[in-house]
Amino acid sequence: MSADYDQLLDATITYFEQLKAQGTRYVPVLPETLAGLSRAAASLPQIRSQPGTPAPVTATSAKASAVLMDGVAVVPKLPPVFSPTLTLTSAAPLTPGTPLSLDAKTQAIAELRERAMVCVKCPNLVASRKNVVFGVGDISSQIMFVGEAPGAEEDEQGEPFIGAAGQLLTKIIQTMGLSRQTVYIANILKCRPDTPGQTFGNRKPTPDEMKTCVPYLHAQVDLIQPKVLVALGSTAIEGLLSKPAYITKIRGQWHTYRGIPLMPTFHPSYLLRTEALQDKRRVWEDMLQVMEKVGLPVSDKQRGYFLKG
Ligand code: SF4
Structure with a gap:
C-alpha cells in the first residue's frame, strides 16, 4: 500500500510539474476528489515521515486550495474567508502582475x-x-x-x-x-x-x-x-x-x-x-x-x- 501510494504520488507530482512547466497554473478539481485526497493525505505523515523524505502531505479541509510546493502536493490551511480558486504554483497566491498565458x-x-x-x-x-x-x-x-x-x-x-x-x-x-x-x-x-x-x-x-x-x-x-x-x-x-x-x-x-x-x-x-x-x-x-x-x-x-x- 505504502509503495503503491508513493508510486502514484510520485507520478502525480511529475504530471503536475510537467503542467506547471508548460505554464498551467490552475487545475479544476471536483469537491469529492479533493475530499478523497484529504482523506488519503491524513495517513501520509506515517508513510512519508522517514528521515530524508520530502515534507509530508497535510490536510485541513476539502475546501482548501491544492498547492504544488517543492515537488510535494500539500493542502494548506484554509484562507480567512475561502479560496475561490485551486492554485498550482510554488508560490501559493497568484500575485498581481504574474504573467499568465x-x-x-x-x-x-x-x-x-x-x-x-x-x-x-x-x-x-x-x-x-x-x-x-x-x-x-x-x-x-x-x-x-x-x-x-x-x-x-x-x-x-x-x-x-x-x-x-x-x-x-x-x-x-x-x-x-x-x-x-x-x-x-x-x-x-x-x-x-x-x-x-x-x-x-x-x-x-x-x-x-x-x-x-x-x-x-x-x-x-x-x-x-x-x-x-x-x-x-x-x-x-x-x-x-x-x-x-x-x-x-x-x-x-x-x-x-x-x-x-x-x-x-x-x-x-x-x-x-x-x-x-x-x-x-x-x-x-x-x-x-x-x-x-x-x-x-x-x-x-x-x-x-x-x-x-
Ligand atoms: S456568489 Fe457571492 S453573493 Fe452569491 S452566494 Fe456566493 S458569496 Fe454570496
Whole structure:
C-alpha cells in the first residue's frame, strides 16, 4: 500500500510539474476528489515521515486550495474567508502582475466561474436569485469596471450592467472608443441583494455580503490583470478598499487595489438621477484619465465633451 501510494504520488507530482512547466497554473478539481485526497493525505505523515523524505502531505479541509510546493502536493490551511480558486504554483497566491498565458487564464476564469455559479455562501441571496452574475467581457482587457451588485434585470439575464444604468455605462465605454466586448465588467457581489416583501427596487449589499463574495472579485482581478480598475460608486469602492468611502471626495483621484491603479467615479445610476452637467463632465474627466493611463488616444472631440451646453 505504502509503495503503491508513493508510486502514484510520485507520478502525480511529475504530471503536475510537467503542467506547471508548460505554464498551467490552475487545475479544476471536483469537491469529492479533493475530499478523497484529504482523506488519503491524513495517513501520509506515517508513510512519508522517514528521515530524508520530502515534507509530508497535510490536510485541513476539502475546501482548501491544492498547492504544488517543492515537488510535494500539500493542502494548506484554509484562507480567512475561502479560496475561490485551486492554485498550482510554488508560490501559493497568484500575485498581481504574474504573467499568465491566455490558455491558463481562460481555464482559470472558467473554473472560477463554475464555482461562483454554484456558490451557496449567502443562503438568503441563493433563495432569491435567478442567476449568479459572474462578469462579462474580454479577460485580456486593460480596463476592468467594477460595480456593486446585480439589479433585477441583471439577475434575470445573468449579465452585469444591462439595465438603464448599464446602457449608460455602455455609452460611456463606447465614447472612450471601446465596447463592452473589449473591456471587462463585474460586480463586488455576484448575486442580487434580496428585497424581502418588495416586488421592485434594489438594496445596497451589506458589509458581510461584500466580504463573503469579494474573494471572487479578487481572483478575477488577479487573473485578468487589467492595467486599470474603475470603481463605479461608493459601494464598489467600499467593497474594494474594505473601508467607508465618499465618492464625492475621492472620485477622480488614483488609488491602488491589489497593485493596480484604481479610479473611483460616480455610478451611472447617479448620472441618470442628476441633472448636473458638471457631474457628467466629472465622470468623463475620470475616463479621460483612465484612457491616458492605458495609452488610449484622446481626440480633441473627446477632450471637449460636456465643456459646453
Ligand atoms: S453573493 Fe457571492 S458569496 Fe454570496 S452566494 Fe452569491 S456568489 Fe456566493
